[in-house]
Each structure stands twice: as C-alpha cells, then as structure tokens.
Amino acid sequence: MDFESSSQARFWMLNELTLSECRAKAAVVQPSTKKRARSFACGYRDRINENMGCSLEAKSRRMMPLDQETLVHFHAHQIQRLIGPNAIFPELQRSSSVLSTAIMLFRRFYLSNSIVDFHPRAMAAASALLAVKVDCEPFLEIDVLSHATSVISIKARSARVCRDELKWVSVQEIEHAEMDLMKGLEYRLRCHHPYGAIKRLSEEMAEILRDTRPQETERYGYRSSWSNSSELYKEELLETLCDRAIAVAQSALVYSDVSFLYAPGKIAFAAVAIALEDFDHYSQLGPRMTEYLRMRFPHKKTTELSDFGSEVSRIIGAISSAPGIDIKHFSIRPNSRHSMAMQMHAMELRRVFSLVARLRECIKRDEAKQKRHFAPCTVEPSPKRRRLSFCVPSGNEGKFYADPIEPARVTPVQTPAYSEERMLYYSTFV
Amino acid sequence: MENYRVTKALGQGTWGVVHMAEQIGSNRVVALKKIKSKTSGEGINFTAIREIKLLREFRHENIIELVDVFVTPDQAVCLVYECAETDLEKVLNNKSIPMSFSDIKQHLSSLLRAISACHDRWILHRDLKPDNMLFLKDGTMKLADFGLARMYGTPKQRLSPQAITLWYKPPELLLGSYEYSSAADMWSVGCIFAELLLRRPFLQGKQTDISQLDTIFTVFGTPNETNWPDHKALPLCARGLLWDDVPAIPFDEIFTGAPRDAISLLRSILALDPNMRFTASQSLSHPYFSNEPPPTPKEKLVLDTPS
Structure with missing residues (x-):
C-alpha cells in the first residue's frame, strides 16, 4: 500500500513545530461545564490558521506541555499490561500490532486533549478496546478490560506515587471514553506500523551478515558449534535482530515522537540500524547500513540515498534522545537495567504525578465551589512529602515486548542505599 | 445530530436504519446510517468501526464518500454518506x-x-x-x-x-x-x-x-x-x-x-x-x-x- 495516500500520512503527520504547538494547546484544561473531546491535531499541519476551538489565554488553567507528555508516556507504556503480548489476562493477550495500534490511538488523542480533562487510565483502556476492533481481532468484552484495570490498581496500591494514575476504570467509564476517543481522533483510526518492514529488512540484513562477514556474527554471542550450519546461523541471527528491532520500534512509539514525524518505513530502517548498533555517536548511519542501501537501490542517485540516510539518522537521534529510552538497553549485551537515563525519567515522572494530582484536586475543589472564574492556580510539588525512591514500573522488567508471557507476580524492587528507605518497597509488575 | 435535519427514512439495513437528511447550513442532502450495538459489553459496534476506518482511507471517484461521523449519547454511531439516487x-x-x-x-x-x-x-x-x-x-x-x-x-x-x-x-x-x-x-x-x-x-x-x-x-x-x-x-x-x-x-x-x-x-x-x-x-x-x-x-x- 502506498503510505503517502493513507489517512495517517494525510492527517497524522506533523512536524516539530506543529507538534509542539498542538501540545501547547492540548495542555489547556477546558472549563468543566463544556468539556468535549477536541480533535484539532488531526490534519493540523494543513490548517494552522483555523480556529481550533481553544485559546491560549494566560488565565486558562493548564499543565506544562512537557509534563503532560511525561504522563502520556507513562500511560502509553502501561497499556501493554491491558492489551498485547504482555497483558495480564489470556483474553487480552493479543498480537503486538494491536498493542501498537492502542498506543498510537492513545498518543494521537492526547495531541489535542488535556490529561486533566480525560483521565488517561480510562483513555488507555478505551484505546485497547478500540484497537482490538480497528485491527479486526476477535471480540473483546469491556468487562474483562475493566477487571484488568482493577487487578492492576490493586497491585499498584502499594506504590504510593502512581496509584492514583493506575486507578480502576469501570465499564461505563470505558464506554464513554471510547466515544470521546473516537471524537478526539476525528474518526481517523487506521494506524500503520513499521513491523512488516522491520521483518523484511532484518531478513535481508541477516542474509547479508551471514554471507559477507561471518566473523561479524561472532559478536552476537553465537556458540561456535552452530557455525556448521549457516542456515541455522542465519535463522538465529534473524530472530534476535528482528526481536530487537521490534523492541526499539515499540519503545520509540511509546516514548518518542518519530511516529508523528516520519513514515513507518524509515522508522523501520532506523530501528534495524539501532538493533545492529550500526550508528555512531552523532547517530550517523554506520557502514553496514549505508552499504546495504547502496546495494539494494543501485539505480538511485547518491544524493537521494544520502538524503534518506540523513533522515534515518535524524530518527535514530530522536529515538536515542527520547526520555525513558536508554539506547544501551537494546544493545547486544545489555549492561544496565536501570541506567542513569531511566532514573532521571523516574524522578521526572514522580514530579509530574504529584503535579497532576494537585491539579486534579484543584479542579475538583473548584467544581465543588461552583466558581465561575478560573484563577490560575500555582502548582508546586509539596515540600512536606517524603522522597520515596521510585523507579518506573516497566511492565516486563528489562525484556522486550515480544517476549513470551510469564504469570503476573509482584516483585519488590530493592532500593539501593538508605536503610530506612529499604523498608518502603515499591512494587513492579513482572 | 444537531447538524442534520432528518427528512425521511430510506430503508432498513443490516446494521440499522438509514435516513435521508439535510445538512443544516449547507443544505446538502445526505444519507444517515445509525448503527447501534446489539450486544452489550462491546462498546461501539465493530462493523461501524471497520467501515469508518476503511472509508476514511479513500478519496476515490467510484467509492462512496463518508461525509461525516458522529456518536450519539446512546452509544450509537452515525455515518453520514453522500446521498445516492x-x-x-x-x-x-x-x-x-x-x-x-x-x-x-x-x-x-x-x-x-x-x-x-x-x-x-x-x-x-x-x-x-x-x-x-x-x-x-x-x-x-x-x-x-x-x-x-x-x-x-x-x-x-x-x-x-x-x-x-x-x-x-x-x-x-x-x-x-x-x-x-x-x-x-x-x-x-x-x-x-x-x-x-x-x-x-x-x-x-x-x-x-x-x-x-x-x-x-x-x-x-x-x-x-x-x-x-x-x-x-x-x-x-x-x-x-x-x-x-x-x-x-x-x-x-x-x-x-x-x-x-x-x-x-x-x-x-x-x-x-x-x-x-x-x-x-x-x-x-x-x-x-x-x-x-x-x-x-x-x-x-x-x-x-x-x-
């Protein structure tokens, strides 16, 4: 299919400028009396000058767009427990492309809407529900989904910082959220993912690696006894390469903006390059990928190929600099589970959690008082609260999305240094 | 719904009633198909979603144009098509x-x-x-x-x-x-x-x-x-x-x-x-x-x- 003519290319591709504009507008909280799902992000690029039905008045209450993004990332990441290969119930365990569709629908929705207006947990459940239908998967009952959120909320009860976020969502809430979601997406639902391209590309790369540089495959940790059969060699190589590239693409979908900026085919190329670790410090494409490009497209001009290459390296740069992604995690030998970047991200999340909790509290209070005017409310993290050591509940600890399921269990995470804080366990879901 | 004035019923489809309606403002005559979920517990009807998803991809001379979509508060989806003779x-x-x-x-x-x-x-x-x-x-x-x-x-x-x-x-x-x-x-x-x-x-x-x-x-x-x-x-x-x-x-x-x-x-x-x-x-x-x-x-x- 021609991606250029798809609705994703026509309506859901933005550029850095329009993306940040959208986010600035999306963060504006609507007055509680006329709350409606906004959908200005759909086709925003082509109609910048239109009135979007929301103004950027100084008085309107809003979150910082970056904070909203952090929270959206957290919830997008948590969707994998509700649907997809790592979901907590067998009924919810679907293909990873359904998961990706759910994540993409979720992120599209919050390009036009504020997380304060629509609770992200309800929208996440609704995205899962809608994604199943959009991808024509077997029927999914809302009850099951609602029950899944309740089980997760029970597990999250011990996690003080994020238990309000991972709340239980009722069936009615999901039903309403689904309608809001459809509205907020302007009914443009089709999602394109890079996985098909990744599979194809990693097949070709595996073949090249096997044929041209047998010593390269040594790097991927293969036992020498396997080297007798080059077919087996290739199969194994392909499997790891493909899994790793898909994991990169999934994380990129959750944490970075590349799916709003670039075509899926190019994202696939970047993901395979990252999986092969074939890029340098300036995220320029490495020798193997450039050689592949030259070999695969001998009739294209050199300038065209270098344009393509530089676009791919922009994607690599965007993925590796995205918050919550540690590019080393995808390395052939992952060295650190909770690296510096992850810890930074966790701290950031903590701050945003308390922020949004306060903002929600403010709005609730306002609604109770039935006040007509909207005074800007200053939101600061409370100084009294004790600092808990906190790391992101990362779903499947350190593994890739495509990995097989293990039964859900609650594992306490060891907090490193302070002895008194060691008592404050934080639960993660494995 | 508030943007359309229903003029007459056109017929009963597999998934719901089809009405002829007029778009208020532009006076464009359209066909309005209201699809309501028959089974509870599935949210919005999946055939409706399938149809919306696919028709939104097209801009073709010989494929029916989906003019508009909206949801009504009772969880039905209304698909608005151009009206055929x-x-x-x-x-x-x-x-x-x-x-x-x-x-x-x-x-x-x-x-x-x-x-x-x-x-x-x-x-x-x-x-x-x-x-x-x-x-x-x-x-x-x-x-x-x-x-x-x-x-x-x-x-x-x-x-x-x-x-x-x-x-x-x-x-x-x-x-x-x-x-x-x-x-x-x-x-x-x-x-x-x-x-x-x-x-x-x-x-x-x-x-x-x-x-x-x-x-x-x-x-x-x-x-x-x-x-x-x-x-x-x-x-x-x-x-x-x-x-x-x-x-x-x-x-x-x-x-x-x-x-x-x-x-x-x-x-x-x-x-x-x-x-x-x-x-x-x-x-x-x-x-x-x-x-x-x-x-x-x-x-x-x-x-x-x-x-």
Whole structure:
C-alpha cells in the first residue's frame, strides 16, 4: 500500500513545530461545564490558521506541555499490561500490532486533549478496546478490560506515587471514553506500523551478515558449534535482530515522537540500524547500513540515498534522545537495567504525578465551589512529602515486548542505599 | 445530530436504519446510517468501526464518500454518506430501462476502478453485489457498504469464509477456504458482469452453499487437475466432498449475442482457480475496454424510467 495516500500520512503527520504547538494547546484544561473531546491535531499541519476551538489565554488553567507528555508516556507504556503480548489476562493477550495500534490511538488523542480533562487510565483502556476492533481481532468484552484495570490498581496500591494514575476504570467509564476517543481522533483510526518492514529488512540484513562477514556474527554471542550450519546461523541471527528491532520500534512509539514525524518505513530502517548498533555517536548511519542501501537501490542517485540516510539518522537521534529510552538497553549485551537515563525519567515522572494530582484536586475543589472564574492556580510539588525512591514500573522488567508471557507476580524492587528507605518497597509488575 | 435535519427514512439495513437528511447550513442532502450495538459489553459496534476506518482511507471517484461521523449519547454511531439516487439492483430490475453494451462497459469499468483502488490499499470488499453499487444524480457509480470489508495480505491471518452474498460467492469460499484474497472479490465482479449481460442473476443457487456449488459446477464443470490444480487442499474437498464429473458449458452458449471481447474478459475473470483469475488492473487493461463501442459517458446513462 502506498503510505503517502493513507489517512495517517494525510492527517497524522506533523512536524516539530506543529507538534509542539498542538501540545501547547492540548495542555489547556477546558472549563468543566463544556468539556468535549477536541480533535484539532488531526490534519493540523494543513490548517494552522483555523480556529481550533481553544485559546491560549494566560488565565486558562493548564499543565506544562512537557509534563503532560511525561504522563502520556507513562500511560502509553502501561497499556501493554491491558492489551498485547504482555497483558495480564489470556483474553487480552493479543498480537503486538494491536498493542501498537492502542498506543498510537492513545498518543494521537492526547495531541489535542488535556490529561486533566480525560483521565488517561480510562483513555488507555478505551484505546485497547478500540484497537482490538480497528485491527479486526476477535471480540473483546469491556468487562474483562475493566477487571484488568482493577487487578492492576490493586497491585499498584502499594506504590504510593502512581496509584492514583493506575486507578480502576469501570465499564461505563470505558464506554464513554471510547466515544470521546473516537471524537478526539476525528474518526481517523487506521494506524500503520513499521513491523512488516522491520521483518523484511532484518531478513535481508541477516542474509547479508551471514554471507559477507561471518566473523561479524561472532559478536552476537553465537556458540561456535552452530557455525556448521549457516542456515541455522542465519535463522538465529534473524530472530534476535528482528526481536530487537521490534523492541526499539515499540519503545520509540511509546516514548518518542518519530511516529508523528516520519513514515513507518524509515522508522523501520532506523530501528534495524539501532538493533545492529550500526550508528555512531552523532547517530550517523554506520557502514553496514549505508552499504546495504547502496546495494539494494543501485539505480538511485547518491544524493537521494544520502538524503534518506540523513533522515534515518535524524530518527535514530530522536529515538536515542527520547526520555525513558536508554539506547544501551537494546544493545547486544545489555549492561544496565536501570541506567542513569531511566532514573532521571523516574524522578521526572514522580514530579509530574504529584503535579497532576494537585491539579486534579484543584479542579475538583473548584467544581465543588461552583466558581465561575478560573484563577490560575500555582502548582508546586509539596515540600512536606517524603522522597520515596521510585523507579518506573516497566511492565516486563528489562525484556522486550515480544517476549513470551510469564504469570503476573509482584516483585519488590530493592532500593539501593538508605536503610530506612529499604523498608518502603515499591512494587513492579513482572 | 444537531447538524442534520432528518427528512425521511430510506430503508432498513443490516446494521440499522438509514435516513435521508439535510445538512443544516449547507443544505446538502445526505444519507444517515445509525448503527447501534446489539450486544452489550462491546462498546461501539465493530462493523461501524471497520467501515469508518476503511472509508476514511479513500478519496476515490467510484467509492462512496463518508461525509461525516458522529456518536450519539446512546452509544450509537452515525455515518453520514453522500446521498445516492438509485442502485444497480433497481436499475436491473426495472425492465423499462434499456441497457446497451456501452452502458455495460461503463458500469463494469467504474466497478473495476473502485475495486482496484480497494485492492491497491489491501482492502477486500467481500460484499460485492448490484445492491451495493449506488448511482449519484450525475450518473457516477459509487461502491458502498464496507461493513464486511477487511484488510488482507497479512500472512496467517484467517478470514472467515462466511462472507459475500451467496450468488456472488466464489467457489473457494464455498469450499471453506480461510485464506483467500482479492480473487474472491473478482469472482463477484465476474458475476455482476454476467448479470449485466444476462439481465438476471447469473448463478442462482438455492440458499445453501452446496446448492450454490452445484450451480457453479454445472456451468463451469467440476474442478479437476487442469482447471483448478490445488482445489483438493480446501477444507471441504479435503474432507472428501465429491461431485459427479460434469463438463463445462461453453460461455458462447450462455451469453448468446454478447460480443466476443466481452466473453473473453468474462472467461478470464470467472476462472474456477483463484490463482488464474484476472486481477482488477489486469481486467482494466483488457482490449474489451479499448474496443468499439466506447463506454457511455456517465451523464448519459439512463438510470430511471423515462417519464
């Protein structure tokens, strides 16, 4: 299919400028009396000058767009427990492309809407529900989904910082959220993912690696006894390469903006390059990928190929600099589970959690008082609260999305240094 | 809902009532289909979502335009289409409307263009029949009803053989195939083409799949190693369903009076073996469309009883 003519290319591709504009507008909280799902992000690029039905008045209450993004990332990441290969119930365990569709629908929705207006947990459940239908998967009952959120909320009860976020969502809430979601997406639902391209590309790369540089495959940790059969060699190589590239693409979908900026085919190329670790410090494409490009497209001009290459390296740069992604995690030998970047991200999340909790509290209070005017409310993290050591509940600890399921269990995470804080366990879901 | 003024009911579809309505402000006449979920616990009806998702991908002259969508508070989805005057079923049934070979050529080429646009986007329509070929006031044919349509081409994805209206159902679906592709739609196109030539449905089985298969095989002959090499792999054949050997009836005997190039194209589209069937784009480049007579321009098509 021609991606250029798809609705994703026509309506859901933005550029850095329009993306940040959208986010600035999306963060504006609507007055509680006329709350409606906004959908200005759909086709925003082509109609910048239109009135979007929301103004950027100084008085309107809003979150910082970056904070909203952090929270959206957290919830997008948590969707994998509700649907997809790592979901907590067998009924919810679907293909990873359904998961990706759910994540993409979720992120599209919050390009036009504020997380304060629509609770992200309800929208996440609704995205899962809608994604199943959009991808024509077997029927999914809302009850099951609602029950899944309740089980997760029970597990999250011990996690003080994020238990309000991972709340239980009722069936009615999901039903309403689904309608809001459809509205907020302007009914443009089709999602394109890079996985098909990744599979194809990693097949070709595996073949090249096997044929041209047998010593390269040594790097991927293969036992020498396997080297007798080059077919087996290739199969194994392909499997790891493909899994790793898909994991990169999934994380990129959750944490970075590349799916709003670039075509899926190019994202696939970047993901395979990252999986092969074939890029340098300036995220320029490495020798193997450039050689592949030259070999695969001998009739294209050199300038065209270098344009393509530089676009791919922009994607690599965007993925590796995205918050919550540690590019080393995808390395052939992952060295650190909770690296510096992850810890930074966790701290950031903590701050945003308390922020949004306060903002929600403010709005609730306002609604109770039935006040007509909207005074800007200053939101600061409370100084009294004790600092808990906190790391992101990362779903499947350190593994890739495509990995097989293990039964859900609650594992306490060891907090490193302070002895008194060691008592404050934080639960993660494995 | 507040943007539309309902004028009259147009009919009852599979999934809900269709109303004619006027868009307030622009005064554009539209058709409004309200789809409500029948089973509780699934949220918004999935056929509605399927149709919305697929129709939003198109901007094609011969595919119905989805003007607008909205949800009503009672969880029903309203799909707003452009309003059609008539459909091919009505035209065919109205014997006072003449249909020349040029008209047939125009109808078929519109249908093929729509189908080839679908297949280019990896979409299977799965319910091609004259009722779903609508005509606008200006004579443009619009393919409608994507409620059964599916994306295809993903490996290992099973598609249900319970699709497509019986008379337009291809033999591989009748034999229980789960993996079919664009060729299934092409069989329906062939049936519609034959219906245009005959002015009556071509393969009229009696309600059951087996009877439809009988009808097909009396015309095309029973499948064998030459006309359909891998039919034995299909579920029903694998379970040992057998037919008495019947020879095929030559098309010239059925379609007496039809031009030679039309019969040649028809024969290429209606091949038993789905792998041998012409694709939509192959059919469009068939000499039938470049030969005389040229297709009637769409404005000159007669679609209603001359008053």
